[in-house]
Amino acid sequence: MSTIKVMKSFAQPLVDNSNANVDTIVSIKNLVKRRSAGNEVFELHVPKFSIQRGTFVAIVGESGCGKSTLLDMLGLVLKPTSANVFHFKGDAGEGLVDVMDIWRSANERELARLRREHIGYVLQTGGLLPFLTIKKNAQLVSRLKGLRHTDEKINRLAQQLGIAKKNNQYGNHDTNKQSQQDNGISIDIMEKKPAKVSGGQRQRAAILRALASQPDVIIADEPTAAVDKRRAVQIVSIFKQLALSENASVVMVTHDTELVGKTAENNSAIADVTYKFKLEYPAENVTKSICYAVGENNG
Template identity: 35%
Template structure:
């Protein structure tokens, strides 16, 4: 089942006196439950494509479809509501709220959705145990290691049981062992929740977890690999 379709999407930004094209006629379909790697050099448009798929930004041209529903032309409020209910984010720099405990960071999207305190507490506890930080919930981000902070970020992204998870260089700030553990955890939990994951990365080691890889170069999709090698099913 197709979750999202990106149809001939283009995006430009104003740079001084000229417009700089970042994406040019991109076509992409994301299937429910798949783990997709987005690779390419710096400046090729990966973050822009993530922001469009994550409903943070809108294309200049082209269309987006969510479960075959056209999103083009929806109001900002409608897109915000859809994003808040259905999309989770994992960032390179974690983006945790520093004055909140790990517990409150994970619960924050649930609070925005209006879930009861009881349901918030139940989901937070279950996810914290799943990512291995059950004993760290009262600590603030400054008192956690990079790997622990990224585990909090994964738990936060999954808390609302999103259909789509957008991950932008989620292992870039982590050492090798921690990076592989974290991405394995993201893959395992996304399968459990049947969440689609679109992850942008420079880390070629992540390819073993991907169902397929797509490559951006100068704002265009160059190629697509739909036949993952058996090594991608290995576990660390």
């Protein structure tokens, strides 16, 4: 296995993550996904893509540009048509995984294992199992991964996300750890089922579920599409904060450039790296979308 070239430019250490190692979790070179529907051919080209540990990667684009397709491939649920390099490296000393190899051998179990152990998911409307309470949803992923004694951690994260009361029955010990931010939400929704809570709460719960399995990467697909702008900013910013404090990277797809870029409230952008798409039409009925990194962040 060739060593993965660390792309320094994307690996800016963060202020609150100063001790994080600079290592690459996902590394992609010359990935192509071809889709055709009738006469129409759509090609997504990703010449270079990588996710560094402890970074917030934004994938921004209009609908139809292939951002969700890219996310599916990053989330290990969609097989790329081809790729020169598609490596995945989790922690726990597992070493490099050649994702293309697994796809070629159609090893569903191995893909499931990688998803279970390394990836967390936050979907547009949460993607929580409706028949489990928020708490059970969060516990489910940690149980699937085989983690033990995670209740306290889940409770702490939930408090930080503002969906569990502080010093409530979930806290076995009063740790006196204050969440950095008080979101002013004092409702405890941990014992509720997803259908019984508001959209914003559900997205916070989804973030909780994604964090609960202590993943390397969290894949988030328009996680704030269903909430208003003000709450979306709040949610994304606490999402980033918690993810980075848990040493997890975030890949978030959004069509909303403002959400991840610089805002009036935030003088620094949420995204450490932003990828965008450029559409080309090399032939009739052929759409080619090229994904590229935008180096405007963190400035």
